[in-house]
Amino acid sequence: MTFLLGITPWPVLSALLWIVLVVSALYFARPTAHKLIRAAGNSLHKVFRAASRSVSSAEKSLAARNRHVLLAAGREAKERIVEREFDRINETVRKDLGNFSALHRSLNESIDRIENDHQQAVDIPPDPPGWVKAVEAVAAIDARDSQVGVGGVLNDIHKSLVKAHKEAMVSYHHASRERHSLLRKMRPEWRRIQQTLNNVGKNVDSLLGRSATIDRHMKEYEDIVKGEDHSVSILSSSSLVYFFVSALVLCVAVGGATINFSLIARPMAEMVGGTTLVGGFKTADIAALVIILVEISMGLFLMESLRITRLFPVIGALPDKTRVRMVWITFTILFLLASVEAGLAFMREVLLQDELATSAMLRGATDAVVTNNYMWITTAAQMGMGFILPFALTFVAIPLETFVHSLRTVIGLLAIGVLRLTALVLRLVGNGFRYAGVLMAQVYDLPLFIPLWWAARDFGGDTNGTGKLREVAP
Numbered sequence: 001m002t003f004l005l006g007i008t009p010w011p012v013l014s015a016l017l018w019i020v021l022v023v024s025a026l027y028f029a030r031p032t033a034h035k036l037i038r039a040a041g042n043s044l045h046k047v048f049r050a051a052s053r054s055v056s057s058a059e060k061s062l063a064a065r066n067r068h069v070l071l072a073a074g075r076e077a078k079e080r081i082v083e084r085e086f087d088r089i090n091e092t093v094r095k096d097l098g099n100f101s102a103l104h105r106s107l108n109e110s111i112d113r114i115e116n117d118h119q120q121a122v123d124i125p126p127d128p129p130g131w132v133k134a135v136e137a138v139a140a141i142d143a144r145d146s147q148v149g150v151g152g153v154l155n156d157i158h159k160s161l162v163k164a165h166k167e168a169m170v171s172y173h174h175a176s177r178e179r180h181s182l183l184r185k186m187r188p189e190w191r192r193i194q195q196t197l198n199n200v201g202k203n204v205d206s207l208l209g210r211s212a213t214i215d216r217h218m219k220e221y222e223d224i225v226k227g228e229d230h231s232v233s234i235l236s237s238s239s240l241v242y243f244f245v246s247a248l249v250l251c252v253a254v255g256g257a258t259i260n261f262s263l264i265a266r267p268m269a270e271m272v273g274g275t276t277l278v279g280g281f282k283t284a285d286i287a288a289l290v291i292i293l294v295e296i297s298m299g300l301f302l303m304e305s306l307r308i309t310r311l312f313p314v315i316g317a318l319p320d321k322t323r324v325r326m327v328w329i330t331f332t333i334l335f336l337l338a339s340v341e342a343g344l345a346f347m348r349e350v351l352l353q354d355e356l357a358t359s360a361m362l363r364g365a366t367d368a369v370v371t372n373n374y375m376w377i378t379t380a381a382q383m384g385m386g387f388i389l390p391f392a393l394t395f396v397a398i399p400l401e402t403f404v405h406s407l408r409t410v411i412g413l414l415a416i417g418v419l420r421l422t423a424l425v426l427r428l429v430g431n432g433f434r435y436a437g438v439l440m441a442q443v444y445d446l447p448l449f450i451p452l453w454w455a456a457r458d459f460g461g462d463t464n465g466t467g468k469l470r471e472v473a474p
Contacts, residue, residue, distance in 0.1 A: 026444070027451045034441045041437020048430030052423045059419035066412035067232055071224055073405055074235040078221040085214050092207060239409035246403035253396045257292055260341070260389040263382060264288045267347040292393070295337050299394030302330040309401045338390040345386030349379045 026033070223231040268291075269284035278286055304315040305327040318326065445452060 023448060023451060027448050030444070030448065033444055037440045037444065038437045041434050041440070044433035045430045045437075048426045048433065052426035052430060055419050055423040055426060059416055059423060062412060062419060063416050066409065066416065067227070069408055069412065070232055070235045070239065071227055073239075073409070074224045074231065075221065078217055078224060082214060082217050082221065085210055085217065089207060089210050089214075092203065092210075236409065236413070239406045240413075242402050243406035243410045246399040246406065249399035250396070250403060253393060253399070256389055256392060257296075259385070260292055260393070261285075261288050263348060263386050263389075264291065264341055264344040267344040270347070291337060291341070295334060295390040296393050296396060298330045298334040298337070299390075300397045300400075302327060302334065302394060303397035305330060309397045311397070311401050311404070334390060334394065338387045341386035341390060342383045343386075345382040346379060349382055 220231070224235070265285055265288040268288045269282070271284075271287075277283065300309070300311065301315065303309045304312050305318075305323050307316055307323075310316055315323070315326070
């Protein structure tokens, strides 16, 4: 600074001289400097715009892939639902139509019995009374012979009529009792037919309801195959719901596994040693964790063998005979491990009681150890938990499968959001560099306000930032 201000005997004059020289240099370099600033701003703007377009293209590709994954997952889920509904219909039809011949035969037999009983219960009209013929005979007697004993004949006719009337009433009452008995026998057959028809009606209604359900699922399946936007949005929201629900269930399962770990970690120290370390961790803790993980693995294989989950397609593709054998093998291993955990839980309670007795003896309180008559309740509870928790952890396979399948969609949605935000930031940064170039050009002109004002005053115009004077209309 001393050297720069020492070019003249007067420092102020030297400073003014340097200012004039710098301003002159900046003024004459102004067009080139403006071009450089704007070229740099435009170059950075184009670079960031290109990066933004690249990120947007990646975001579109990822969105298309996520859409494809959603549609594929939805199509697979709908296929499983429709397949299950068809299996149910097949089972219903097989169960009902398999007995259709017996049902048809039973109905025919019941109808034949009802027809026979109905024919036998027909009211047969009684025979014409005998007094009609008697009256006709009396009317045919000649008047000359009227004194020959008409009174006796009429008396005999009266006796015959009374006797015939009694016999007719007895036979009529007997026939009525038989008809009523036959009609009473027909009542169970009517009820049996009515019950059979009601069962058939219920089965038909069930088939119709399942058919309507299948129609609805097939409509949704067609929309998924066509790739409708509303189907994609429904599948996306469903995936988010499944993700959070399965994550919650997995957290509960982790809590159950933690309790299971605490039940068997302490007795495992007596079996494998509580002082040995492997990689900074206790061997007993590692052994307990391995047992729990093996139980979870056996549960996964059991669910796969039962075809409840489909995490391992190889297991689902096994022959039925091999798959059934695998079901029994995995269940046996799981049962043995659960029994081992129940024994370890019992051992844990025994060790706890021994430690309490030992600590009491060390304190000298020999009378402090009191036999607890209800200790078997705690022991039974711990043994029950140790036996049940492995089987409860078996069902972790169901939320785990849902979590794995929905995780792809959730990660895709998050990645799409990140890429979209990155593209927006790059676009904003590119535009910022562009306008920053314009701003730097204006800042560059700020020290040159005096020459620029003088040039505009002399030439009757103002500069446009490119070093040239714009013409001013007269």
